[in-house]
Amino acid sequence: MRFNSIRFKASILYSVILAAILVLFGSVIYGSVYNILYHDLDEELKIKAEEVASILAAYERVERGRSHPIATMLDLLHSEYAAADRRMIVDDIWKSQLEVLNLKNDYINIMNARGQTLFSSHNYTADIARLFGPATPSDLTALHYRSFSDAALRLRMINLPVSLGQIRLTVQIGTSEDNIHSVLGRLGLFLTLAILVFLAGTSFVGSYFTRESLKPVREVVDMANRITHKDLGARIPEKTVDAEMHELIQSFNVMIKRLETSFGHVSEFNSHVAHELKTPLAVLRGEIELALDSEKTPAEYQKVLSDCLEVIDHMIKVVKDLLLLAKLDYRPDIFQFEDISLTALMDEIAEQSRILAEPKKIVITFDIPTEDIRVEADKVHLRRLFHNIIGNAIKYIAAGESVRVSLHRQGQTCRVVIADTGPGISEEDLRNIFRKFFRVPRADDTQESGTGLGLNIAQSIAKAHNGNINVTSTLGKGTTFTVELPVLT
Ligand SMILES: Nc1ncnc2c1ncn2[C@@H]1O[C@H](COP(=O)(O)OP(=O)(O)O)[C@@H](O)[C@H]1O
Ligand SMILES: [Mg+2]
Incomplete structure (x- = not known):
């Protein structure tokens, strides 16, 4: 002991x-x-x-x-x-x-x-x-x-x-x-002996019972020592133990479960990252090998180099988005919240979106009320959220189609609805749309460039603002994203 x-x-x-x-x-x-x-x-x-x-x-x-x-x-x-x-x-x-x-x-x-x-x-x-x-x-x-x-x-x-x-x-x-x-004298001797014998007896019995009741602690310790990242599936059996011990074991098991989930996310994320970076690297290698294969004209070399530059730009974008995501998810202190006018922000975004929509001849309309709707937000990140969603709409719908952005207030919540008349998203893909690196696969060769991180970033920003993003879509008819944010009173 x-x-x-x-x-x-x-x-x-x-x-x-x-x-x-x-x-x-x-x-x-x-x-x-x-x-x-x-x-x-x-x-x-x-x-x-x-x-x-x-x-x-x-x-x-x-x-x-x-x-x-x-x-x-x-x-x-x-x-x-x-x-x-x-x-x-x-x-x-x-x-x-x-x-x-x-x-x-x-x-x-x-x-x-x-x-x-x-x-x-x-x-x-x-x-x-x-x-x-x-x-x-x-x-x-x-x-x-x-x-x-x-x-x-x-x-x-x-x-x-x-x-x-x-x-x-x-x-x-x-x-x-x-x-x-x-x-x-005899009484004193008798009492002293009786007290000593009784004390020795009870401390022996007491020690035995405390050892028995603390046994599960030993089990928790042994189990904790045995658990490694390879067997996070292990759990301590919640057999009949005292209430406090039961609670301890339960908390311990819940903690391991959380760790297991997080660890799962981390390894899934790692393999995604590796995969995302492996493809462009393979493309780079292919381009360079091709260039080295035989003598090329300067124009051909220029083409190879500009292709490589494009791939590198894509990789930089992926890495930047990943760094941003890591910050959004694990560093809540990067947000600088202030009282801002959402109405004014939407006006600003309308201006920029029109410029983006212009080359594709997409009609983009904004329905913004005159009422000054104020929210507690980080302007830079909130702007990025709307740009990601509106940017997707412009990117994925065909030329000549339209996007409609509207802002409403309903009680303590305001909604920004971004509805397009584009290709729509199937029900199955809709379920995965906010996942990291998810991109709706295209059968043809018309895949737009992207990282598959835009919507995940947007959702993280919405969550940090105590808001949410919902999406509904009908194939062939269009997609509607609704961003909900709490209003400042
Ligand atoms: N408005 C939209 N219409 C159709 N598909 C969309 C729309 N917005 C997003 N998507 C689909 O969701 C996928 C994920 O979007 P996102 O996370 O922004 O990644 P990225 O745009 O980089 O591919 C896109 O690849 C696209 O297939
Ligand atoms: Mg996108």
């Missing part, structure tokens, strides 16, 4: 999120158990302290009237001079209570209102007393719990002020926290 792969990043992201959730969850559990354990321990300590207080109260009742209860108690518990039998009874009571309360291991300290220790259990040594610390004013008046620890001991202590009649005492009981810590 690579470090900069989606799979690695997804696995890391999921693991981090999952780890955060698990740690949070573990902390909540740990915290709750911690609180519950301390709460229970505090409750237990309180019960013990209250019981100790009630034992003290019992001493007071037993000894009431005879002496001060604390003095009696001290006397009972500590005095060298107490009657042995009474001391024994009280000690027995005390001992049995200690047993009931499980106080044996606890540290007990009972203080008077001034914070002086009146009584403490045997295990309440100087070290423990130091740990408990001197009594503060709040120790003598308020119930509270505290935790202490040193190197050997961890204690939880309750501080419970009690009143026995006139006397105010404070009962302090300290008990070991070891149980709590051992439970918490």
Whole structure:
């Protein structure tokens, strides 16, 4: 697995999120158990302290009237001079209570209102007393719990002020926290292990699933690596994959299809170009071979050279048209659009067309309205569009026939209709007329010179102006070209 792969990043992201959730969850559990354990321990300590207080109260009742209860108690518990039998009874009571309360291991300290220790259990040594610390004013008046620890001991202590009649005492009981810590330690260990095991398990499973779901990417990559210009027909099978992958594969296939189409056009175009240039080159070669074949008169040489010049001119025209077409199709920035008057442009074209029609004695009429129709156009290219269509009409119709050019506006569209009374074009040829290098084949020898690119250029220019060219024709009756352009409002 690579470090900069989606799979690695997804696995890391999921693991981090999952780890955060698990740690949070573990902390909540740990915290709750911690609180519950301390709460229970505090409750237990309180019960013990209250019981100790009630034992003290019992001493007071037993000894009431005879002496001060604390003095009696001290006397009972500590005095060298107490009657042995009474001391024994009280000690027995005390001992049995200690047993009931499980106080044996606890540290007990009972203080008077001034914070002086009146009584403490045997295990309440100087070290423990130091740990408990001197009594503060709040120790003598308020119930509270505290935790202490040193190197050997961890204690939880309750501080419970009690009143026995006139006397105010404070009962302090300290008990070991070891149980709590051992439970918490085991719980912490368990949670840590559980989180680690769970994380390892889920990241393994997650990594497996991401690998499975990213498998189609590998297929796309393999396929992309395999595809060359020779097998653009290959497609990635759109089998059952996730929606995103399906989209990716579909886009990829559509892209290859587009490439295939473009590549088809390019190779078709190349073979056309080669063919178009091969014929005139062969003619040139033939002419030159013929000239070299035998001695010629200067007039004959002149004829050969002028024929060659004609062929070369044709080739230059083909190359120029091809260069223009390449620009029209792939360089939309060559157009310099501006707000122009189509009416004025048509007037200009009418003038030039009449001059062109003159030698063939073709009648060309223009029906241009006085209304100023304005379009957003590149004047130079739009002029070329109309010249190509009108030039064709003049070129392909017979002498004496007519061409009629009219301009109309219909809503947001204007139409320039170029209708001739010429030979017309068959339905089949009409379908190909806008294709590059297409020329209607003539059986006789009357083929006019041309490149077969004029109408293709015209259509490209119309498209660049958001317009269109339509053609209708009837064999023997004539052809009508209609150029549609959007009008500027
Ligand atoms: N008005 C027309 N009448 C009859 N045939 C036409 C007319 N205009 C075009 N054509 C046919 O369409 C073909 C393609 O025209 P074009 O693309 O301009 O190429 P070119 O004029 O160089 O041959 C022409 O060769 C011609 O056969
Ligand atoms: Mg032409």
